[in-house]
Amino acid sequence: MAVLTVEGATVSVGRATILTQADLTLTGGEVTIIIGPNGAGKSTLLSVAAGERKPQDGTVTLDGDDLTQLSVKELAKRRAVMPQDTTVAFPFTVREVVAMGRTVWNDGAAADDRVAMEALEAIGLTPFADRAITTLSGGEHQLVAFARVIAQVAPVGDNSVVLLDEPTAAMDVAHAEATLTTARLLASQGAAVGIVLHDLDAAAAYADRLVLMSHGRVRSIGAVGEVCHEPLLSEVYGSPIEVYDHDGNIRVAPRRRLQSA
Amino acid sequence: MHPVTDAMRELSGETSTAVSTPPDDRPPTAPARPRGRRALVAGGVLGVALVISLIASASIGQFHTSPSEVLSSLYNGLIHGVDPSRSQVDGVLWSIRFPRAALAALIGASLAVSGAVMQGVFANPLAEPSIIGVNAGASVGAAIVFVFGYSQTAVWSLPLAAFLGAVATAFAVWGLSRVGGTASVLTLILTGIAVNAVAVAVTSFLIFMGDRSSREQVIFWQLGTLAGARWPDVGVTAAVFAGGFAACLAIRRQIDVLALGDTAASSTGVSVERLRFGALILVSILTAVAVAFAGVIAFVGLIVPHALRLAVGPSHRYLVPLSALGGAVLLSVADIAARTVVPFADLPIGIFTAVVGGPLFLVMLRRTLSGYQLGR
Numbered sequence: 196m197a198v199l200t201v202e203g204a205t206v207s208v209g210r211a212t213i214l215t216q217a218d219l220t221l222t223g224g225e226v227t228i229i230i231g232p233n234g235a236g237k238s239t240l241l242s243v244a245a246g247e248r249k250p251q252d253g254t255v256t257l258d259g260d261d262l263t264q265l266s267v268k269e270l271a272k273r274r275a276v277m278p279q280d281t282t283v284a285f286p287f288t289v290r291e292v293v294a295m296g297r298t299v300w301n302d303g304a305a306a307d308d309r310v311a312m313e314a315l316e317a318i319g320l321t322p323f324a325d326r327a328i329t330t331l332s333g334g335e336h337q338l339v340a341f342a343r344v345i346a347q348v349a350p351v352g353d354n355s356v357v358l359l360d361e362p363t364a365a366m367d368v369a370h371a372e373a374t375l376t377t378a379r380l381l382a383s384q385g386a387a388v389g390i391v392l393h394d395l396d397a398a399a400a401y402a403d404r405l406v407l408m409s410h411g412r413v414r415s416i417g418a419v420g421e422v423c424h425e426p427l428l429s430e431v432y433g434s435p436i437e438v439y440d441h442d443g444n445i446r447v448a449p450r451r452r453l454q455s456a
Numbered sequence: 457m458h459p460v461t462d463a464m465r466e467l468s469g470e471t472s473t474a475v476s477t478p479p480d481d482r483p484p485t486a487p488a489r490p491r492g493r494r495a496l497v498a499g500g501v502l503g504v505a506l507v508i509s510l511i512a513s514a515s516i517g518q519f520h521t522s523p524s525e526v527l528s529s530l531y532n533g534l535i536h537g538v539d540p541s542r543s544q545v546d547g548v549l550w551s552i553r554f555p556r557a558a559l560a561a562l563i564g565a566s567l568a569v570s571g572a573v574m575q576g577v578f579a580n581p582l583a584e585p586s587i588i589g590v591n592a593g594a595s596v597g598a599a600i601v602f603v604f605g606y607s608q609t610a611v612w613s614l615p616l617a618a619f620l621g622a623v624a625t626a627f628a629v630w631g632l633s634r635v636g637g638t639a640s641v642l643t644l645i646l647t648g649i650a651v652n653a654v655a656v657a658v659t660s661f662l663i664f665m666g667d668r669s670s671r672e673q674v675i676f677w678q679l680g681t682l683a684g685a686r687w688p689d690v691g692v693t694a695a696v697f698a699g700g701f702a703a704c705l706a707i708r709r710q711i712d713v714l715a716l717g718d719t720a721a722s723s724t725g726v727s728v729e730r731l732r733f734g735a736l737i738l739v740s741i742l743t744a745v746a747v748a749f750a751g752v753i754a755f756v757g758l759i760v761p762h763a764l765r766l767a768v769g770p771s772h773r774y775l776v777p778l779s780a781l782g783g784a785v786l787l788s789v790a791d792i793a794a795r796t797v798v799p800f801a802d803l804p805i806g807i808f809t810a811v812v813g814g815p816l817f818l819v820m821l822r823r824t825l826s827g828y829q830l831g832r
Contacts, residue, residue: 247719271725278723284579284715285770288491295713299725304773325490340720347724
């Protein structure tokens with residue numbers, strides 16, 4: 196069972212501290228979703244957990260190993276990261292881009308292509324396989340990047356770690372729901388999944404655990420019911436937010452007072 | 457069984473949110489044939505073109521020889537050993553034309569492979585080896601040799617100085633562009649502009665200091681020429697090219713991944729910094745050896761990979777080996793043209809590649825912008 200732990204991570208850029216004493220634990224079989232306003236340090240925390248950014252203070256461990264001591268290759272074998280920026284510089288075909296996720300495994304082009312096609316099938320992108328990536332829309336770019344991440348961690352198991360930074364930011368509702376459903380599915384197969392998400396309602400629906408961040412600090416960690424508190428969310432976001440029960444599901448939405456003229 | 461696929465079958469069965477086929481009414485832009493097949497065809501065509509252009513290059517000139525004479529002389533030379541005194545044909549071919557044709561092909565291949573790797577490493581189709589100062593540095597080395605008159609004392613001083621100048625400048629650009637242990641593409645390009653400017657100024661100063669004959673020598677060298685190619689030049693270039701090309705082939709898959717951007721490439725398992733450093737060393741050595749023997753030859757490194765990318769796609773798996781063939785063909789043909797366009801004159805080949813290459817590049821750029829996607 197993979198356990199990724201960030202303890203007391205502090206990150207400064209210049210004189211600004213963008214992450215202060217942040218803790219995060221990702222456990223195999225669970226989806227952990229990081230929420231919080233813009234600039235709260237969500238992506239920074241995720242990049243620390245991914246080993247992409249070394250914290251000035253604090254520790255990051257993956258199954259007991261110090262993450263900052265692992266080589267780029269070892270890291271790539273033990274976790275996959277979907278970045279916010281999913282643009283690709285040259286017009287590679289979609290299957291070529293997804294196969295790049297297999298680089299670290301060195302299985303040969305034919306095996307890579309097979310895994311890539313499986314990952315594309317998994318998220319319903321098979322018809323796009325031979326399209327040039329540069330002809331796709333932003334949301335489709337994100338789907339391809341997600342497929343690349345799935346290809347990198349295949350076969351998914353107890354020791355898989357998947358980190359997604361705003362994976363659905365440019366997606367329509369159908370793609371976003373399918374992506375988060377697939378993320379849950381990866382968790383159900385044992386993967387530890389960490390997601391940065393802006394959509395509070397989707398976060399409440401898909402998370403096992405929520406991490407609420409504010410001003411570079413972790414404000415609240417816990418089950419969805421514990422973190423989704425109207426006063427807490429409203430205060431952190433500085434905007435009225437309502438939490439209600441709909442057929443036994445927790446729904447979160449901004450409280451809107453629209454008055455007709 | 458494969459857990460991911462199993463799970464996904466499950467997924468498509470149990471949820472209605474899974475997207476099967478996104479509605480899409482855009483025309484398909486998928487290549488009609490898989491890119492692997494197209495690369496194979498392109499390789500075949502370029503291979504045949506290279507053989508033809510090499511034979512033509514050896515046949516054409518002020519002293520006329522037929523292609524069959526060329527082939528029989530080549531065959532006899534390879535089987536029985538070369539004896540330039542045996543006939544006038546053998547003399548001309550083996551001491552002048554064959555080394556020149558071989559050098560043209562090798563230098564074209566080196567420049568084009570450098571360009572392909574450079575563009576991949578910068579994830580930018582407009583990158584060129586001259587960005588890291590290779591040409592400007594080689595010019596400084598050459599100018600020093602000409603102005604201080606070392607070229608009369610040692611035959612190897614010119615290529616050696618040009619090579620050292622090129623490599624030194626490339627390393628200066630690399631070293632100066634590193635901020636906090638990493639070099640971003642932007643700082644590398646901006647540093648390149650600054651270092652190039654300094655190198656050009658140094659060359660200008662040397663030209664200013666030199667006497668009339670050395671000025672002429674520097675200027676003609678900068679125009680680029682294959683005249684006076686000798687077998688030892690061919691040998692050195694071939695050895696450097698073989699080593700550099702093999703190394704480029706070895707890293708070509710990792711270069712592909714850089715198209716994802718540095719962060720994503722790194723989390724995919726590519727040591728971006730180390731790869732970029734290694735690739736830039738290869739590019740500077742390959743370009744430096746070309747510049748050392750032939751002077752500055754522009755545009756080959758830019759055009760060849762760009763044209764091939766339109767034909768076979770951007771994967772460096774095909775792009776790197778095909779660029780070697782394409783560059784060899786382009787420079788062989790350019791050299792034939794340089795020798796024949798103006799009767800009784802051997803035009804500097806650098807002029808020729810720039811005059812033909814510039815407009816050709818514009819045409820490709822416009823086609824790219826209207827029809828295809830340039831990338832980012």
